[in-house]
Amino acid sequence: MHENELSYAIRGAAFRVHTNLGPGLLETVYERILAHEIRKEGLNVHVQLGVPVVYEDEFFENGYRMDLLVENKVIVEVKSVEVLLDVHHKQLLSYLKLADKRLGLLINFNAASLKDSIVRIVNGL
Structure with missing residues (x-):
């Protein structure tokens, strides 16, 4: 399944x-209930998939943890905050680059309407 099809299914679940x-x-x-729905x-x-980070000669076995990885293609970063900040967008883009993935979804569940609280972040898609 292509990233765009996965994105549609993930957004429906969200x-x-x-x-x-x-x-x-x-x-x-x-995070847990969204994983169940997906x-x-x-x-x-x-x-909560641990992802290694390599920097020069340093290896960090669990450099960061992805909230969700769907079909080994789409990273989903789950938030429950008042406002999504620029740092949240940058964080997901960094995750995409480090994991060599092309699509990420940043989802803020702490909103009256989810319609404007799902952000699509791409890395060379």
Whole structure:
């Protein structure tokens, strides 16, 4: 499945989660339930996947953790914050580059409407 098709399925799952739970919960709750919804679509999801980072001669086994990795193609960064900041966008772009992935979704569940709270970040797509 292409990244764009995966993005559509992930966004649908996110809307279902937000409709059922609403805003105001911890990120970990949204993360786990979103993973559950995505799996119901028949997709493979890794939660809190550790990713190594190599810098010069230094190797960090778990340099960072992805919230969700769907079908080994799309990184999903889950937030539950008042406002998405520029640093959140940059963080996801860095994750995409370090993991050599092309598409990421930044989803802020702490919003009245999820429509304007899903940001698509691309790395050479």
